[in-house]
Every structure is written in C-alpha cells, then in structure tokens.
Amino acid sequence: MRFDILTIFPEMFASPFEHSILKRAREAGFVDINLVNIRDFAEDRRRMTDDYPYGGGNGMVMKPEPIVRALRDVEERRGKGKVILLSPSGKEFDQATAKRLSIEQHLVLICGRYEGVDERVRGAFVDEEMSLGDYILTGGEFPAMVIVDAVSRLIPGVLGCSESPEEESFSKDLLEYPQYTRPPEFEGMRVPDVLLSGNHAEISRWRRREALRKTLLVRPDLLEKADLSEEDKKIINEIKGRG
Numbered sequence: 001m002r003f004d005i006l007t008i009f010p011e012m013f014a015s016p017f018e019h020s021i022l023k024r025a026r027e028a029g030f031v032d033i034n035l036v037n038i039r040d041f042a043e044d045r046r047r048m049t050d051d052y053p054y055g056g057g058n059g060m061v062m063k064p065e066p067i068v069r070a071l072r073d074v075e076e077r078r079g080k081g082k083v084i085l086l087s088p089s090g091k092e093f094d095q096a097t098a099k100r101l102s103i104e105q106h107l108v109l110i111c112g113r114y115e116g117v118d119e120r121v122r123g124a125f126v127d128e129e130m131s132l133g134d135y136i137l138t139g140g141e142f143p144a145m146v147i148v149d150a151v152s153r154l155i156p157g158v159l160g161c162s163e164s165p166e167e168e169s170f171s172k173d174l175l176e177y178p179q180y181t182r183p184p185e186f187e188g189m190r191v192p193d194v195l196l197s198g199n200h201a202e203i204s205r206w207r208r209r210e211a212l213r214k215t216l217l218v219r220p221d222l223l224e225k226a227d228l229s230e231e232d233k234k235i236i237n238e239i240k241g242r243g
Contacts, residue, residue: 001106002032004074004081005065007111010035011139022149025158033148034078038062041069048132050114059115067110067121074108081106083127084147085117090129094145097130102154109147111140130178138207146206159206173226175215177207207234213239 005013015133017026023032028133043065050060071083082104089239091097101107110117110126124127132143151160194206212235215222223236 001031001102002078002106003031003148003154004036004106004108005033005111005148006038006070006074006109007139007141007144008038009111009139009141010037013145014144017148022152025152025155028157030155030158031148031152034074036070036074037231038066038070038173041066041073053115057115061115062113062117062121063122064118069109071110071125079106081108083108083110083125085110085112085122085126085129086131086147087112087116088131088136089116089123090131092134093132093143093150094131095150098147098150099198100155101151107114107147107151109140109144111144115140159175159216173222174211175219176224177210177214184202188221209235210234216240217222 007013013033013035017023022033026033033054038049041062042049048063049066052064053059055060086109088107102145110121122165130143130147133147133211137143180195185192192206194202197203212223212232216236216239217227224231228236
C-alpha cells in the first residue's frame with residue numbers, strides 16, 4: 001500500500017511513523033509512506049500556500065495551485081491514487097471505511113488547514129472527503145496519521161496474525177470483549193474462571209456474551225447495524241432484563 005500525504009507540516013509525521021507496527025510495516029515493505037511538502041509547489045518567493053477568502057471573513061484559505069501541482073507531481077512519479085481530503089465537513093471515518101480503504105493500492109491524503117481548501121480542489125481533484133468526527137482540529141495532519149494507522153493494520157501481514165483485526169472492537173460492529181492476562185488474581189480481583197478452564201467452546205461463548213454486554217452498555221447504537229443471530233438477540237434481552 002502506498003500512502004502519499006500532502007501537508008505544509010511534514011515534520012509532524014516523523015515520530016508517529018518511526019515506531020511500533022508502522023515502523024515494522026514500512027521496513028517489511030507492506031507500507032510505503034511518502035510525505036509531500038505542499039510549500040515546495042508554491043511558486044512565489046515566500047512559498048505561500050494560503051490567501052484571504054473571497055467575499056471576506058475570518059481566517060485564510062488554502063490556495064489551489066500548490067495543492068494541484070503537488071497532486072500532479074505525485075501522480076507522475078508514483079501513479080494515480082484515490083485522493084482523500086481531510087476536513088471537518090467530510091464523512092466520518094470509521095472501521096468499515098478503514099477496511100474498504102485497505103484494499104486500495106494507493107491513497108493520497110490532503111491535509112487541510114486554516115478555514116479549509118479552495119472549493120475548486122475539492123470539486124475537481126478529490127475523490128472522497130473524510131473527518132474523524134464532529135469536532136475541529138488545527139489541521140488534517142492528525143486525521144492523516146489515524147487513517148494511515150487504521151488502514152495499515154488491516155493490510156495482510158502487517159500485524160503478523162491474520163485473525164487479529166477480526167477480533168478487535170468495531171470489526172463486526174461490536175466492541176471487543178474484556179481481556180485479561182497474568183496474574184490470575186490481582187488485589188482481590190480474579191480473572192473469570194471460564195478463561196482459566198481451557199474449554200474453548202465455553203470461552204468463545206463467554207467472549208461473545210461479554211462483547212454484546214459491553215456494546216449494549218457503552219455503544220448501543222452499534223447494535224442497530226450488527227449482524228446478530230437469534231442467540232445474540234436472546235442474550236441481549238437477558239442482559240436488558242437484569243438491568
């Protein structure tokens with residue numbers, strides 16, 4: 001998977017991509033991350049990438065010329081990819097979107113800044129517009145980091161265990177069941193006996209029940225789109241009945 005990230009602050013990405021899973025993924029060749037400084041494509045002496053908005057108003061708007069030049073340079077050197085603009089007005093990024101993007105070969109992420117990006121960029125050069133949620137960040141750099149991380153870990157081979165992503169929260173529209181490790185007892189709190197039993201069928205049933213319980217209590221909205229069996233529905237009704 002190739003990622004090209006267009007930003008006016010490429011130095012922000014140095015540390016996040018040099019540690020843990022992403023570092024190993026890059027070294028193993030599963031992920032190729034290329035940072036593109038939009039300022040390098042500004043033609044004026046001051047390397048300006050923003051200007052005042054037409055019609056007046058507060059703040060600045062990112063100019064179209066440097067962004068489009070950067071996009072065309074990426075396409076010429078590294079091929080055409082799916083272009084995504086990171087913006088508060090975009091569709092909310094979620095696990096289903098991460099999974100959909102993970103089958104792409106090449107993603108180009110534009111990090112918006114200030115009051116946004118000139119609408120002509122959005123209208124003519126962007127395939128999708130995405131946001132992390134209903135809140136405002138100082139720019140698209142942090143969302144870009146999140147998207148690279150969330151998408152990369154779904155690429156086969158990146159985590160080292162092909163089943164790992166399927167067991168995590170949101171992978172099946174449920175939150176993940178509680179996890180425990182050694183010691184079996186800590187400050188009077190014991191690991192549930194079923195997890196120590198070695199009975200894998202019972203463990204699987206316990207995990208499903210606890211995932212349903214946690215989702216019902218914390219994110220009941222997820223249950224509306226989850227693929228629930230009749231047994232799942234029965235379990236949910238039992239949990240509701242107990243309060």
